[in-house]
Amino acid sequence: MAATSSQPQTSSPQQMHYIQAADLQGWVIQVLIANKTPPDHAATVAKCLVAADLRGVDTHGANRVPSYMERIRQNALDPTASPTLRQITPVVAQVDARNGFGFVAAHAGMARAIEMAQTFGIGMVSVKHSNHFGMSAWLVKQALEANMMSLVFTNSSPALPVWGGKEKLMGVSPIACGAPGGESAKPFILDMAPSIAARGKIYKALRRGERIPMDWALDKDGNRTDDPESALGGVMLPMGGPKGSALSIMMDVFSGVFSGAAFAGHVTGPYDPSRPSDVGHFLVAIKPDLFMTMREFGERMAYLYKRVVESEKMAGVDRIYFPGEIEILTEQNRSVEGIPFAEAEVASLNKEAQRVGVAPLKVSRVGE
Template identity: 80%
Template sequence: MPDQPNQPQQMHNINHTDLQNFVKQILIANKTSPEHAEIVSKCLVSADLRGVDTHGSNRIPSYMERIRQNALDPSAVPTIRQVTPAVAQVDAHNGFGFVAAHEGMKLAISMAQIFGIGMVSVKHSNHFGMSAWLVQQALKADMMSLVFTNSSPALPVWGGKEKLMGVSPIACGAPAGEGRPFILDMAPSIAARGKIYKALRRGEKIPTDWALDKDGARTDDPAEALQGVMLPMGGPKGSALSVMMDVFSGVLSGSAFAGHVTNPYDPSKPADVGHFLVAIKPDLFMTIEEFKGRMDYLYQRVVDSEKMAGVDRIYFPGEIEMITEEKRLAQGIPFATAEIEGLNKEADLVKVERLKV
């Protein structure tokens, strides 16, 4: 963390291939198999490329601390229980959420290819980063998808003041033809909690409508916000969405729920996160070509719709992130000096070559 949290820092651009290899080597040095390290590092860098810096490689220090404190098992191998031909459950055995969710979506896709739909519940898992990478996994197989997870307490329920529900993202997607695919990935809070951690690392202030401090007052100080609560989007609507994530991901899976998921930055005990994944064949009621053509038409109708005053361009859900990815693939991924120092401390601990700037 920077010594002066309100002093913006110098930024450095890092090549995505170099970054993924760096992250992979740190994971391997921390007793993660090369196969699993490939999955985790790819998912983290995917978030960095899409501009979701809150769920990217900067999570490595917190993940590695959880490993060092035996709160996360880097060598765990998920196991699968087939419940019906189209329903299965994955037990992550307290391993990386990325690995268990990857296996879960892979299984959901394979079932959907046969039965039209595949549903997978994941239990005893951990944080799996940006939900959109699972949507992308389904898109590569020409599948629609739903991706739910629960998370540690950060939001009060509507009318309450204590942290109880997580800022658990809801994500879904659908493939397209010539246009952009549909990718929705959003938290039920005004902002993801990771954005507050990012602001703290980078010495930045936050908008005053994101969170309340421990006394219930609005704040632009990320440190104070982390002592308080996040604010739900749309009042009771965002609050209800966070409860829904807990029902489908926590209650249904048998994992922790109702405020008992452990914060990913708390290395004292396993997180016990639950996920809920669904893959759907889009050609159940028409050909895949017709479906994609209809998606392309929807895309054009959205982006070409009449703009309100002051708006230069209308974007399809997920399009801004795709544009950011194209830019960062060419120009590199921006990191603050303190973020690079945090990553290099992890490299030094396991004698991995440091990330160069």
């Protein structure tokens, strides 16, 4: 993956406030507990949200807290619910999230998939009646910590038209997978949406007063727009035309149809507090040493890594990155420098803290 991208245009830049990861995680836990979330569940949710912020996936980090809390207040999400697990075969299980946090259900599902894979080489878990689970890469990382390869699918609320259509029908549902990298290579971590840009980036631009690239979305009248508010009222555009559309349908097949969760445009979005989301997930863990030793697998991954990052660069590219490597470097930097939040984002988060009597966020420094 080359270090080139299409960046949004900034219309009214805001001063950035930097918050240390430990302070942010502790603050999120307090807000969640104050909103009836059990402490162990709060710790899981907070860890996953802050992991996204550390990796630079700000669209799926702590800025999601206000929307989650509003869903709790409107009884659209049950923060007290604990997922239940049913074993189907020795290598297949299903989790019923019972309308609790998607983070908690997906974490339990991946833990079970890993456990089955450690014994049988592969484990598959389907999750139903769930909610938004944030950045998919944290589940890939959960598998990597157990030295496992993984597949992570989820469906989501309507945001994309199917190819040839004009109405919102399919979700901007991320496709994620991963594999350990061995001793001398970064792990492979893929986490991407089937749209040109993730829908969360539109919400981020709206919060920060930024414009968006003209090729991201259409407004309600079908015209290209750089206004995030108009884009949210319209549709996202699939990457690669019919290819992105087909990938979003695939996510619905494996995550929605297969699990018994909502599908075909009936998933409720995380910013809509009117009713339960009923999201579905599909999780697979695989032992890398099924066909060779772990050492050989690691050596082969290291060779692949070297071939990718040392391949000849096109004009204008300074460095080629392995999938997931930019996020690893961002995490290293933000672990030291702190996580940046715009003024409006800090104000929105502190409003949630004030609602429940939690102290405001501790800002370590203010800067560009």
